[in-house]
Amino acid sequence: MERRKLHAQGPEFSRIIAGAWRWNLSEASVHHLIGTSLEQGITTFDHADIYGDHGNEAIFGNVLRGSSSLRGKMEIVTKCGIKFPSAHRPSSWVKHYDTSREHIVWSAENSLKTLSTDRIDLLLIHRPDPLLNPEEVAEAFTSLKRSGKVLYFGVSNFTPTQFEMLQSYLSFPLVTNQIEVSLTHHAPLFDGSLDILMKHRVAPMAWSPLGGGKLMESQSSVFAKASQYKATETQMALAWLLKHPSGMFPVIGTTKSERIVESAQAIHINLDKQDWFEMLKIVQGKEMP
Template identity: 45%
Template sequence: MDRIALTPDVTLSRLVYGMWRLGDGDDHSPQEVRAKIDACLDQGITTMDQADIYGGYMAEQILGNALPSELRQKIEIVTKCDIVAPAGRYAERRVKYYDTSRAHVLASVDHSLRLMKTDYIDVLLIHRPDPLMDHIETGAALDEVVASGKVRAVGVSNFKPWDWTLLQSAMKTQLCTNQIEISLLAHDPFTNGDIAFLQERAIPPMAWSPLGGGSLFFDTRHAKLLTALKEVGAAHGTDETAAAIAWLLAHPARILPVLGTNNLDRIARIGDAASINMDRETWFELYTHALGEEVP
């Protein structure tokens, strides 16, 4: 499995296992979670994507319960903060909101460390742009958690270029990634400047929902695209899921897709995407199906 350097000291596996569904279903046992992590490690997938809000603020603890110290040294943990929703430990809150204050960022980091039973977070992301963000205060807080050793690198999620430059302007630490929605169905970042902004700065983007939340495979409006994906997958001895992820991997921006599933068989096949070397014509063929028309 290829690896991508976000900083000189922090590298992630090219494919990332997303843990937003870790709290789904009935079996959250350490043994079940460990089996999922082991299935990832068997393919060279070492990076686990978390957020404090996942699983109603429970997914980090579920991971921590399955994370002996020897396993922690084999993985990288990405987690996020700033969303406060009326659930879990915030059940009494009246409304969902964002909090990028210093107090909240520092408390969130400490809480995540306790829940995941670890001394450090590899990458901390601000989960959503905060309309009330004081960029000087937030930037200083992110610098602080890095300087403390609690966090190795910091980035953002769902930020637009202007959100990025505002926050970065108040920081000593370089932001290392922006996790945004990118897929064949959410392809606007390729043309609206989101990816170009990062690519110009040699910042690898992370892609959440790289399979379009599953609608890529179940929505009849995408039947032609699905047929084309199946053909590409079959030509490489794999399936349409791998082909859809390979489409992202083929882009020179060094996109890191974040794939979330609780099915062990599907987890075991995540790495198939790395076996597809997609040429330019095939890339544009899939893109054309996604657009519903040929490119201009």
Template identity: 35%
Template sequence: MRKLVIGNTNLEAPEIGLGCMRITGLKDKKEVRSLIDTAMDCGVNFFDHADIYDSGHAEEVFGEVVEPAMRQKMIIQSKCGIIPGKAYDFSKEHIVESVEKSLKRLKTDYLDLLLLHRPDTLMEPEEVAEAFEELEKSGKVRYFGVSNENSMQMELLNKYCGNRIKVNQLQFSIAHCDIIDSGLNVNVHEEAGINRDGSVLEYCRLKDITIQAWSPFQYGMFEGVFLGNEKFPKLNQLIDELAEKYQVTNNAIAVAWILRHPARIQTIVGTTNQQRLTDICKASEVKLSREEWYALYMAAGKVLP
């Protein structure tokens, strides 16, 4: 598994991480542990959580099956800031309290990364800065980031937070890539040229902020996956051809497309199937050519200007 450096930190991580949102759907804790062991065997020691995943139960189950000695070999990330169905809350009190609860559920003394989970328009960046300062000084969080934020939202936070934003987790796949579309359609009067996120891809590259891709197989917010989907016949045909060429599975090609980008995007996959995870990890061994990358992009229905 190839590695990348998170932001401008000294934290080296695998370019594929395991999202833990669905681990409570497994049959029992033994299966959860087996999935974690498979990930570690594949070089995936990066585990992505959030306090809202199954109302915190995902963190709890994870903490129950990971021994202290094993924890030292892991990079654990969690997210906070969403109160489901009610509000977003980036207040100092909520951030600190959320971290305390996540640490307790995960049975660990610290998080390697804490992300703020979707923007809070009532955010007071001074409060966020105070929370980050307290959590960092206490050793409870090593590094910080955000999820689903645009360039100016990160700029505002970094003004007060001492440039502590090291990660931005964004939905990104071959079939859901607005952050690519707008950059390719500059000065073109087309839907694809609409800049919806403040050139977040280029901003993150300029500021050494690592982009993490979530839902790498989805084509809409939660509309479904594009792999094997009759809505994407040309894309699936090309993916299958490349999978045969590189002797990997179709999901590995989908992830290899993300990993090919020079922004060094880390991909977070949420599978709970051990064989599928093993197959996906082979994406790290594939480097698509420039022609193959653009061919996949256009097979997804995109048109180059």
């Protein structure tokens, strides 16, 4: 598995990242998924405080606690800033965002506990908060960085102006923006989202890299060349993202070991430029101008 830095002053991650979004499973199942991922060279795991209604970090953490050698073999990403009504968060009565200094620090420290670890490799602001006070975020990040509790910081779902605004308040670089991008959701290739990251020499993380499987159902001709590459449709969809010069890190969301193995192999596919544009033409319904 290829490994690469998100930014010159950022962490080195496996190019394919395992997302724990849907890993509200038994500890045995999660242990098995972690093992399969590591065997494939997928060493980076993507969490959020809220995944599995605030439960997935704890399941993952219990696995780490029971198997002390695991933590040293992996990098952990988690997120903070979204609050929604839940039995586990009774104080929230409307979905909202909280990027106050207090909440970021509390959330990171809470993630450390639930994940049974002494450090988070990368902490992301989960969504652009219209009430985001950049000075408070900078204070929270700086405090967490100094204490060694969080090593690197980034954002998720930020627009270009939101990214540059927050960056302007920080004395160290945001090392990623985790955004939705796939053959189904290809707007970021044209709307500036990827340009701005390339301008800042920051690699994107790509969530929902298979587009929720919608393509497989409705536009399977996009994968017509799969057999020539001896690849599956999933591998073709990932290879299409991996070809982009921004150096995207796809975050796969599967709960099946065999799909992790399948996805990891996408790293070896180098799509021909014309095949890449043919796939884009099919999903856009028109050729390039």
